[in-house]
Amino acid sequence: MRRKFHPGDLLIVAVVLLPLLWAAPGLIAALDSSWAAISSVLVRVSGILALSTFAAAALLSARVPRTDRWFGGQVRLWEIHKLLGFSAFLLVMAHVVLLALMTLPVSVERSVTTLFPAIVQWDVWLGWFAFVLMVVFIAPTFGFFGHPHYQRWKSLHRLSGPAFLLALVHGTVLAPATAIWWLLGILALAAVAWRLFFSRLLGRHRYTVDSVTPLARDVVEINLKAQGQGMAWQPGQFVYLSPLDPQLEAGINEEHPYTVASDDSDTHMRIGVKAIGDATAALQHVRPGTEAEVEGPYGTFLEAQQPGRGRLWLGGGIGITPFVAGARAMRAGSSEAVDTVLLYLADRPERAYYLDELKTIAEATPAFTAHVHYFNEHGVLTADYLRAHCPDFAEREVFICGPPGMISYVDRLLRDEGVPPERLHTEAFDFL
Ligand SMILES: Cc1cc2nc3c(=O)[nH]c(=O)nc-3n(C[C@H](O)[C@H](O)[C@H](O)COP(=O)(O)OP(=O)(O)OC[C@H]3O[C@@H](n4cnc5c(N)ncnc54)[C@H](O)[C@@H]3O)c2cc1C
Known part of the structure; x- marks a missing residue:
């Protein structure tokens, strides 16, 4: 996770700690040496912290366009959401273990009946139901059963709503700080309601597929035209695209994240899509004239943290799209002409599908240089290769995008070569 502090982090800390602080006087009063x-x-x-952490995770699932920048971008927000979800899960387990230990010195029997009381103690049983639901929806996220199928994972994740509601009632009945719980509960449920229902009605823009340009085998660029005003975005941002073409083989009305590969002074929103699964394979055949819904923009990936400093862009495979947007913005003059070197990492020439356009932009744009590295020809990227094509790479602000394996390799290489972590920015095209 990107560790830099962002203002939104304060909000998360407040949500997690407020109920505990609220309850602190009563807890301290109840404490003695026994x-x-x-x-x-x-x-x-442990119970209070588990519920407040769960509420914070639910709040962060809202995914309201542009608010993600308070937290360092949507990808970081998902990382925090995942961390909070896992922490809530661990805290619930600690809560159960501590509950068992509380009466263990009296007797094992007493300990068991504390954990599993008579059914009339429904408030305790609500906690158990919430826990079981939590195990069901959270376990696949952490790969306990291998890499999950995304759509199945997403359906299971919907159980988090009922799990939170059950946990909330359990908490409000058994723990102090009731007013805080209701406030957090309402906010968390509003976040979930926005994500599941209202964002579809109020947060989406309608676009029409104007044309589809094949770029290579299994890669197309979809050119979308806004119906009405459309949205504004910055190079490096991504959107959720839901195609409505009824003849698509898969992924109809299913939202998937894609980086916008054009700059917003363009008349079109252009999206490069590589087929890696059902929905992206079907999109290769989306028909011009059909409609799509677009939600966003999200992310802050290409935003320089140190304006004026030279940049190095490293894009692997379809991870080249944010840099295509950045290069197109430089060509259009809509972004600052800062000295930028792009290193395009591709397996072989046929897979460097945006290279011709990038080279053309480089010829016309003095501040921009584009190089390509072919894995089949040059092997893995090395520090020597970097030095040969960008001698001052260690002085630059570096942006890396591509598959997770490529990102971690290049990130490690650059750190080993002395690039400080605060100058390294990464975006993986993978949420799970
Ligand atoms: C920030 C970001 C930007 C991206 N930009 C691009 C781009 O410009 N061009 C491009 O071709 N691809 C891009 N991707 C990847 C693209 O979203 C996935 O390839 C696509 O969602 C896969 O769907 P599928 O049904 O074809 O494959 P599946 O086999 O269903 O999924 C393959 C993997 O893609 C991820 N994924 C699938 N669906 C979703 C979803 N709805 N939300 C989040 N992750 C999902 C999961 O990690 C999953 O394991 C981007 C991803 C992210 C996170």
């Missing part, structure tokens, strides 16, 4: 008192306070602390 095991019963200590364990009972620990049970409540």
Whole structure:
């Protein structure tokens, strides 16, 4: 995860800690040196933190366009969401273990009945149901059963709504800080309602597929024209595209994230799509004239943190798209002409599908240089290769985009060559 602090982080910390701070006086008053008192306070602390962390994770699932920049971009926001979800899960487990330990010194039987009381104690059982739902929807995220199928994972993740509701009722009945719980509960449910229902009605823009340009085998560029005003975006940002072509083989009305490969002074929103699964394979055959819904923009990927400093862009495979947008913006004069070197990482010449256009832009744009590195010809990228094509690479602000394996390799290479982490920015085309 990108560690730099962002203002939105304060909000997350506040949501996680506020209920505990609210409950603190009562917890402190209940504390004495006996095991019963200590364990009972620990049970409540773990329960309160589990619920507030769960609420914070739910809040972050709203995905409201442009608000993600308060947190360092949507990709970082997903990383935080995942971390919070996992922390909530661990805290729930700690809560259960502490509950069992609380009455264990009395007897094993007492411990078991504390955990599994008579059915009339429905408030405790709500906690158990929430826990079971949580295991079901959270386990696939962490690859406990291998890499999950995205759409199945997404359907399972919808169980997080009922799980949160059950946990909320469990918490409000059993823990103090009731007013805070209701406030957090309403905000978290509003976030989920926005994501699942209202964003579809209020947050989407209608576009028409104007043309589809084949770029290479299994790669096309889809050119979309806005119906009405359309949206504004910055190079490096991405959108969620939901194609509505009824003849598509897969992915109809299914939202998938794609980086916009054009700059927004263009009359079209252009999206380069590589077939890697059902939805992206079907999109290779989307028909001109059909409609699509677009939500966004998201992300802050190409935003320089150190304006004026030279840049190095490293794009692998379809991860070249943010840099295509950046280069097109330089050609159009709509972005600052900062000294920029692009290194396009492709397997072989047929897979460097944007190279001709990038070279043409480089010829016409003094601040922009484009090089290509073919894996089949040059092997893995090395520091020597980098030095030969961009001698001052260690002085530049570096942006890396592509498949996760390529990103971690290049990121490590650059760190080993002395590029400080705060000058390295990455965007992986993979959420899970
Ligand atoms: C920030 C970002 C920008 C991207 N930009 C581009 C781009 O410009 N061009 C391009 O071709 N691809 C891009 N991708 C990747 C693209 O979103 C996936 O290739 C596509 O969603 C795969 O869907 P599928 O059904 O074809 O494949 P599947 O086999 O269903 O999915 C393959 C993998 O893609 C990811 N994925 C699938 N669906 C989604 C989804 N709805 N939301 C998030 N991740 C998903 C999952 O990690 C999954 O394991 C981008 C991804 C991200 C996260």
